Each structure stands twice: as C-alpha cells, then as structure tokens.
Amino acid sequence: MSLRDNPLGELRVPLTWTAGIVFVVVLIASVAILLSDRREAFDTDEYGNPRTMTDKVMAPVGDALSTPGRLTGQGVEGVRGYFFAVSENRRLKAELENARQWRDVAIALRDTNERYRQILGLKTDPPIPMATARIVTDSRGPFANSRLANVGREAGVHPGNPVMSENGLVGRVVGVTDGASRVLMLTDVASRTPVMIDRTNARAILTGDGGPNPKLDYLRGVNAVKSGDRVLTSGDGGVFPRGLPVGVAVKGLDGRWRVVLASDKAAVDYVRILLFEDFTQIVNRAALDKAQVPPPTPGASTLPPPAPPAPKLQAPAAATSAPPPPAAATSTPPPRTATPPAKAAATPAPKAPVAKAPATKTPAPKARAEPE
Amino acid sequence: MTAGGARPLAPWRWLGLPMLAVMAATILFALPMRFYGYGLPEPIFALPVAFAWAVIRPSMLGPVCVMLLGLFLDLLWGAPTGFWAVCLLLPYGIVLGGRTMLQGQSQLMMIIWYAAATILTIGAGYLLTMLDTQSSPDPLSVFWQFLATIVLYPFANQLIERFEDADVRFR
Numbered sequence: 001m002s003l004r005d006n007p008l009g010e011l012r013v014p015l016t017w018t019a020g021i022v023f024v025v026v027l028i029a030s031v032a033i034l035l036s037d038r039r040e041a042f043d044t045d046e047y048g049n050p051r052t053m054t055d056k057v058m059a060p061v062g063d064a065l066s067t068p069g070r071l072t073g074q075g076v077e078g079v080r081g082y083f084f085a086v087s088e089n090r091r092l093k094a095e096l097e098n099a100r101q102w103r104d105v106a107i108a109l110r111d112t113n114e115r116y117r118q119i120l121g122l123k124t125d126p127p128i129p130m131a132t133a134r135i136v137t138d139s140r141g142p143f144a145n146s147r148l149a150n151v152g153r154e155a156g157v158h159p160g161n162p163v164m165s166e167n168g169l170v171g172r173v174v175g176v177t178d179g180a181s182r183v184l185m186l187t188d189v190a191s192r193t194p195v196m197i198d199r200t201n202a203r204a205i206l207t208g209d210g211g212p213n214p215k216l217d218y219l220r221g222v223n224a225v226k227s228g229d230r231v232l233t234s235g236d237g238g239v240f241p242r243g244l245p246v247g248v249a250v251k252g253l254d255g256r257w258r259v260v261l262a263s264d265k266a267a268v269d270y271v272r273i274l275l276f277e278d279f280t281q282i283v284n285r286a287a288l289d290k291a292q293v294p295p296p297t298p299g300a301s302t303l304p305p306p307a308p309p310a311p312k313l314q315a316p317a318a319a320t321s322a323p324p325p326p327a328a329a330t331s332t333p334p335p336r337t338a339t340p341p342a343k344a345a346a347t348p349a350p351k352a353p354v355a356k357a358p359a360t361k362t363p364a365p366k367a368r369a370e371p372e
Numbered sequence: 373m374t375a376g377g378a379r380p381l382a383p384w385r386w387l388g389l390p391m392l393a394v395m396a397a398t399i400l401f402a403l404p405m406r407f408y409g410y411g412l413p414e415p416i417f418a419l420p421v422a423f424a425w426a427v428i429r430p431s432m433l434g435p436v437c438v439m440l441l442g443l444f445l446d447l448l449w450g451a452p453t454g455f456w457a458v459c460l461l462l463p464y465g466i467v468l469g470g471r472t473m474l475q476g477q478s479q480l481m482m483i484i485w486y487a488a489a490t491i492l493t494i495g496a497g498y499l500l501t502m503l504d505t506q507s508s509p510d511p512l513s514v515f516w517q518f519l520a521t522i523v524l525y526p527f528a529n530q531l532i533e534r535f536e537d538a539d540v541r542f543r
Contacts, residue, residue: 019430023468026435027461030442034454034500054447058399066403073406138404139449141414142513143501146450147404174450182450190505210501211510267406 052177059150059180062136130272131155142210145188149181149271157181160239162274168245168262170271186214195246196234197225203234213258225249231259238278386535387437390421395444402448415520420528422460423489426467427474428535438464459496463489486525494518
C-alpha cells in the first residue's frame with residue numbers, strides 16, 4: 001500500500017507543535033534523570049554505570065590529549081631552569097639553611113614524641129599505602145569541581161580515599177573504575193571536609209562553594225581562628241586521616257573565614273591517592289558490640305570514688321585495662337623520677353603521664369616557631 | 373536537477389556537526405593545563421549551539437540533541453546526571469517559544485536574547501545546586517562562567533547566519 005493510499009497519509013501535524021511536544025517530553029525525562037541521581041553516596045554502584053563507563057573512556061583520551069601540553073610545560077620549565085640556574089641555586093641554598101634548623105627541631109620533637117608515646121602506651125597509626133596518579137581531565141566551574149585520575153580499581157583505590165598533591169589535600173575519590181578515579185575537589189560545592197585549626201584544635205567543616213577558597217563552617221569556640229592559622233584534617237568521621245595539611249585560614253571579603261588551599265601553590269598534575277581505611281571499616285563491629293566495657297581505672301581523679309563492690313573487680317581490671325601505664329612506668333624510670341618523684345610513687349601510675357602531657361605539649365609550638 | 377534552495381536541511385549538518393564540535397571544544401578545555409599559573413576558563417560551549425538551534429528552526433531532533441549535550445557535560449564535568457540537560461533545555465524552550473519575536477531582529481537584540489538565555493542557564497544551575505547541596509555557589513565563579521560563555525555569541529551568530537535560510541520552509 002503506497003503512502004497516498006494510506007488514510008493516515010494525508011494527516012499533517014504542524015512541526016512547531018510536534019517539536020514543542022518533544023521538547024516537553026525531553027525536559028520531563030531530564031528532570032526525572034536529575035531527581036534519580038544520587039551523587040552523594042560513596043558507592044560505585046550508586047556512582048552509576050554511565051559515569052564509570054565515561055570515566056573509563058575519558059581517562060586515556062584525556063591522557064593522550066594532555067600529553068603535548070605536559071611535554072611543552074616540561075620543556076619550558078627546562079629552559080627556564082637553565083637560564084635561571086644561578087638565582088635558583090641561591091634560593092635553594094637559603095632554603096636548605098632554613099631546612100637544617102627545622103631538621104634539628106624535628107629530630108628533637110620526634111625523640112620527645114616517641115618517649116611520650118612509650119610512656120602513655122599509645123598505639124600510633126600504621127603507615128598508609130598510596131597510589132600515584134596523573135590528573136587527565138579537570139572541571140573547574142562553579143557547579144562542579146572534579147578531576148579524573150588515571151589510576152583506578154586495579155591499584156586498590158576505593159571511593160572515599162583521600163587525594164593529596166605534593167603540597168596538601170586535594171579532595172577525595174567519589175567514583176572508581178578500571179584505570180580511572182573521579183576525584184571530588186575540596187572546592188566542589190558538594191564537598192564537606194572535617195578540619196581543625198592547628199593552633200587551637202578548634203573543629204570546623206570545610207565547605208566548598210565552587211570558588212578557589214572554601215569556607216570554614218560550623219567553627220566552634222571563641223576566637224578559635226586567626227588569619228594565617230594552619231588548617232589540617234581533623235580525622236572526625238573517619239573519611240580522612242588526622243593531620244593532613246589543608247591550607248591557611250584567611251578572612252574572606254564576605255567576612256567569613258576561608259582557607260587558601262595548600263594544594264593551590266602549584267598545578268595539581270600528579271597526585272597521591274591514600275589507600276586509607278578508617279578503623280570503623282576494618283573492625284568487626286558485631287564483636288565490638290559484644291565486648292564487655294572495662295571497669296573504671298582505680299584511683300583516676302576524674303571518676304567518682306569506687307563503689308563498695310568495685311574493689312572486688314579491681315584485680316581483673318588491672319589485668320585488662322591498666323597494664324600499659326604501669327609497664328611504661330617500670331620500663332622508663334629515669335624521666336619520670338626526674339620530674340614528680342614523690343607523686344609517682346604515691347599515686348597510681350596513669351595520673352603522672354596524663355598530668356604531664358599538657359605541660360609538655362605547650363613548649364612544642366615555641367620550639368617550632370624559633371627558626372622563623 | 374533539483375533546486376538547491378528547495379532541498380531540506382540534513383540534520384547532521386546543522387545538528388550533528390555542531391554537536392561534535394562542542395564536545396571536542398569542551399574536552400579540550402577540560403584538560404588540566406595552566407598558563408602563567410592560571411587554569412583555562414570553563415565556558416558552556418553547548419549554550420551558543422542550543423541557542424542557535426532554537427532560532428534556526430523548530431525540530432523534533434533539536435531537544436534530543438540538547439539533552440544529549442547536557443548529559444555529556446554532566447558525565448565529563450562530574451555534575452549530577454541531568455543537571456546540564458535541564459539547564460540547557462530551559463533556555464532552548466524559551467527561545468523556541470519566542471522564535472517569531474526574534475525573526476529579523478538586529479544584532480544587538482540577538483545579543484541581549486543570548487545574554488538572557490545565558491543568565492537563565494546559569495541561574496537554573498545556581499538554583500538546582502542550592503537545592504541539591506543546601507549551599508550557594510560562589511557568585512564570583514558564577515560570574516566568570518557567565519562572562520566566558522557570553523563571549524561565545526559569535527559562534528551562535530555564525531551558526532544562525534549559515535542555516536537560518538537553508539530550509540525554505542522556515543524562511
């Protein structure tokens with residue numbers, strides 16, 4: 001049957017109307033897609049298959065396309081280094097002189113730190129393995145700030161892993177596939193990072209807004225921050241390890257505290273992805289819930305005096321919760337007897353190191369400030 | 373022999389090729405390059421094309437292509453899926469609706485319309501981001517993106533000049 005014979009062949013629909021109907025349908029579909037998006041979940045399945053597929057394709061494409069720019073940049077740096085070798089040498093000598101003073105301070109502090117750890121029986125964090133990656137694409141608009149790194153699942157990268165440049169924290173991984181990871185920058189409007197002010201230990205949430213300097217929200221304490229204070233990750237919440245350098249606090253033009261990111265000192269081309277797993281992800285939570293809560297430490301000044309039945313429990317308590325301090329007390333007698341000789345013998349062991357900790361903590365910043 | 377003017381406009385010429393050009397330009401500007409310590413701006417290359425498509429003629433493929441471009445931007449830039457599709461479709465629909473008003477207008481009026489479309493796109497993005505993240509994006513960064521996008525008007529004009537009269541049915 002030809003089109004002319006078809007009864008619907010004479011039916012003419014105005015193109016403007018059909019185009020309008022298609023527009024409405026497409027708009028509804030787009031809104032539905034937007035509403036079904038769940039970007040905030042730290043899970044590759046939630047991150048979405050189209051995204052992982054795009055990242056997988058874009059990583060080698062971006063890598064290949066950025067190669068000429070990268071090689072040109074390296075060439076320019078080489079030429080610049082050749083012509084400015086003398087001034088660079090002078091600058092490096094001055095920096096080395098400064099660094100030597102810092103090294104002496106660092107050695108002294110490390111020694112003090114190790115002694116305190118021994119005395120307190122502290123368990124230090126294990127070293128964090130990391131994977132090195134190159135940034136291959138970069139989005140820096142006001143509504144999305146993310147980058148694609150050319151290392152993925154095969155290197156053990158997981159969603160949530162922190163990402164650092166040589167200068168400081170850059171962001172965290174929000175999506176992983178084979179050969180590519182999507183890094184959400186600290187400046188992204190959806191980024192929230194628990195941080196602390198190094199000088200005062202005050203906590204805040206670093207909130208990205210698409211601009212170069214993220215805000216310090218929920219800042220606790222009075223005069224908790226002043227211009228020039230160093231900002232570090234606090235480790236609260238467990239996504240980031242404690243103490244990663246984030247940047248320096250500054251007062252913004254809008255009157256809010258903001259952070260000049262340490263990673264902005266240089267181009268973020270190579271990054272380290274810390275394969276960090278928080279203890280809450282590692283431990284067996286069911287076993288922890290079953291574990292009995294240890295009884296209070298005998299003689300601790302912060303606790304109320306022990307109730308009558310408590311002394312009966314003191315023997316097993318000493319065997320379970322108290323051993324580290326007494327052990328430390330016996331193993332390192334010289335430093336402890338030097339400062340509080342009488343008290344160490346009279347009062348239980350934990351009290352002496354706990355009381356000493358704040359006193360010894362204050363000189364540290366002074367010592368660090370000396371080289372400046 | 374058929375007359376050239378009576379020939380219908382092939383979709384790949386006015387939809388397909390500009391779409392590929394926009395994708396290529398967006399990928400190029402998404403490379404991590406710095407000049408004198410400053411990164412490249414991030415203009416919305418898809419906007420001049422979406423604006424021009426709405427002006428040239430109504431089409432059933434036009435909105436679909438705008439949505440595809442938006443989804444491409446979402447996946448490349450890491451925005452929520454559908455974010456740029458919605459942001460680009462809104463000005464496309466407005467311009468398509470006011471197409472009869474735009475016919476025969478001066479360059480200045482066309483630039484004003486394009487600026488309004490850019491404001492609508494970025495304004496929609498601002499509102500959607502506020503709803504999604506419960507915080508407002510930095511106005512200065514938003515302004516820079518607006519500025520980087522508005523200077524792309526010559527591309528929209530070139531596309532309009534080339535294809536506005538290409539299909540006799542829509543002259």
